[in-house]
Amino acid sequence: MSTPALTLQGLGKSFGDVRALHDVDVTVESGTVHCVLGENGAGKSTLCNLVFGGYRPDAGRMLLGGNEFHPDSPAAAMAAGVAMVHQHFSLVTTMTVAENLLLTQHGLRMRRRDLTDRLDEIAQRYRLRVDLDQRVATMPVGARQKVEIVKALLREPSLILLDEPTGVLDPAEIDALIDTCRAVAADGTAVVLVTHKLGEVARVADAATVLRRGTVAGGGRMSKTSIAELLTAMVGRTAADLDPTVAATLGLDTAGPRAAARQRHSTALDATAPVLSVEGLCAERADGSTALAQARLAVRPGEIVGIAGVEGNGQSELVAILAGSASATGGTVTLDGTDITAARPATRTELGLGVVPEDRHRDGMVAGMTIAENLFLGQLGRFRRFGLLDRRAIGRAAQAELDRFDVRASGPWVRMGSLSGGNQQKVVLARELSATNLRCLVAAQPTRGLDIGAVDFVLTQLRRAATEGCGVLVVSSEVPELLALCDRVFVAYRGALTGPVETADLTAAQQISELMMGVAA
Template identity: 80%
Template sequence: MSTPALTLHGVGKRFGDVQALHDVDVTVESGTVHCILGENGAGKSTLCNLVFGGYPPDTGRIALGGKDFRPDSPAAAMAAGVAMVHQHFSLVTTMTVAENLLLTQHGLRLRRQDLTDRLDEIAQTYRLRVDLDQQVATMPVGARQKVEIVKALLRDPSLILLDEPTGVLDPAEIDALIDTCRAIAADGKAVVLVTHKLGEVARVADAATVLRRGTVAGGGRMSTTSIAQLLTAMVGRTAADLDPTVAATIGLDPADAVTHRVGAAPTSISGPDAAEPRSITTSKTSVPMGETGSTASALTRAPIVEHGAESVAPRVDNESGSAAAVLTVDRVTVHRADGSTALNDARLVVYPGEIVGIAGVEGNGQSELVAVLAGDTPVSGGTVTLADTDITTANPATRTGLGIGIVPEDRHRDAMVAEMTLAENLFLGRLGRFRRFGLLDKQAMGRAAKAELDRFDVRAAGPWVPMGSLSGGNQQKVVLARELSAANLRCLVAAQPTRGLDIGAVDFVLTQLRRAATAGCGVLVVSSEVPELLALCDRVFVAYRGALAGPVETSDPAAAQQISELMMGVAA
């Protein structure tokens, strides 16, 4: 039997009062892709940082290639043959790709010709090619990540750690990344892939380990481990207990999530904590998504979704024309600072009680449209109307007062102040309600914040902890709580609302969007997750080269194919 590439035995790590990892055992074989799964805060990133020398374990033993391994820094880990691609990129955006790749720990000793020769080897072995002369700032997210992976491979590591690499990628980029992971493993290296998406695990993993609250909750070789087992180990529930849209969002056919691993024989769940798998009733028709080989399902949007003692009632779809539009975008055009066109004659309408989606590969104008709706970007032409009020030139505060809520795609940059407390973030722009005789009543503010945190299931030590101390899923819940708690909310615009979230947080976010629509709010969702949009929305527009094509009715069995063709620009 060959020596494992990486072994963790009894590993533990504590940060103050928080036990991040406890008695963790993981074995990663050479020539395999090993997925690490778990909800936000489960300890996945902590595990990767222990292996990469970010900090030492408090207990246990780590072995690399069968030898004791205790790196005291990332430089020591890299010297031993470990590479890591972090969730947040480390490239210098003002420099070219070549300049970034030349910035190794050896400084600038690597000559340009040597770099070119090495990149040719990487391209031939792993099918990864990069443009050395392109400035990083001008590159899309997927291309930047490719550079990060190439940078990691330059050292010819035996083990490469990928921390949440697919959270910001579109479907085609995810397909390319999966191909790269397979090629790296086929070359005899070990890949540790941290991901929330069980569909990706089914497609690429040779083995998986599930972390839950810092301990190993399940996993094993994928030839003998079902997706249902992994799902239950992650969240303590089966897919049948989640919002039916969740399966599509995490990249699974609901039936596969409950009954068997994709591409493998059904495997029953055993053990004292096993839950009896239950099927989800859907009206789906699986159809090809472009040329990637993935599929999407048009799921029934009517079933009641149970969440403990609560339930979400079926939403009655609005018939166009039966009510006044809550949001109208009419012939909106936006030009960038360099004079190029970001949006060209964009038009859409959202009615009360419906969920409308915008699909498309990033960079096709959807981000600019959200910025227009938020009041952050002026239009070059056209109008934006909220109910019967023209808000085209209104400032963000006025728009909020009129009833539009915005969940930006980059919550860290646009939706929160990390250094401020949860209470302060919850009531940004509404602190006046807590002023008494010119002073801020912090007790009243704390009570109100605590009530909102409880209502939105935000897991935090209290309303006065910094926003930046929370996991991504809990931060997103706070942002949603703020926007959905507006007294006169008429329209909610949510951009990439489930990006980077774990299954439990995805379930919560989608439930809140459904509830908003059920209450009569118009909801506009911008997402690169086409299966999510098909399962969640009534109609889907497609952003392509600054224009909005469609809409496509999601009840149409051919909706997935139509959206795919519009995204590729091959449909009218």
């Protein structure tokens, strides 16, 4: 029997009073894809950082290729043959791809010509081709991740860790990543893929480990376990207990979500004047290319409208224009009959528009501020007494929102940046949905990168907002999610919005797929 690529025995790690990992045993075989599953806060990223030398364990031992392994830094881990692709990329955006790759390969004394030769090899073996002269700042997210993977493969590691790599990718990019994982494993490298998407596990995993609250809750070789067993180990529920939209996103069920969508459509509110209208909207990117071309859509009170599409077809620009952070070159945006095309973001908020941005770290929160400050930064006037801010009142109001939105935090005064991704998204949602005058909510990729429990909660809140009469516009790359959640779905393709497709139609999935490829555009 061959020696495992990685063995973890009784591994433990705590941060103050918080026990992140306890008595964790994991064995990863060479030439396999081993998925590590778990909800946010389960310890997945902590485990990766222990193996990569970012943290040092408090207990247990690690073996790499059968030898004792004690990395005291990422550099030590890389020298031993471990590579890692982090959830948040580490590329220098002002540099070119070549400069980024050479910057991190200094220990290999690599020249530009040598780099080109190695990249040709990687492109042929794994179909990972990158443009060395392209500046990272101009690259979409999927292309940047490809550079990160190439950067890791240049060192020819025996073990590669990928921490939530699909959270920022569209479906086509996920397919390509899965193919890459298989190809890398076929060459003998051990691949550890951290994810919470069971559909991906079913497609690529040779083995899996489920972490729950810092301990191993289940797993094993996929030939001896099932997706249903992994789901129960991860969240303590079966597929039948899940919200049908969540089940659809996970690929666990199809009939239930379609029936739910048809039922929701049949009970949707009667047609009324749109709360949000977009007419002939046009926009250009910084390089002069067309971002939006005569885009049109309408959202009625009480309905959920979706926008599907491969990333880069104008969705991000549309959301930015709706939020007021970017300008259109033509067309109009109307909210409840009021033209807000040129209105400031604050004015849009006052008129009842809420926005959950695609990049919550950049546009939706201030990581260095507290939860309370993030919740009420634009509403501090309501907490003034005799000209002074009532900190106790702010704390009470913030705690009420934390309780209502099930935010897992020790209190309202902790830093926003210390929360998990799911809890950060809940805070952003709480801020937007708690507005007393909310008329329309725009949510861009609201479940991207979230675990099952957080996805379930976010989708429930979106439905609740619609039930209470709010119009909801959801931009997502998760087509099954949109089919089960929305009444109608538009498709963004080359700057235009095609459709809409009625989700009650039994051929809706096929129609959306064709529109995304431009077949019926």
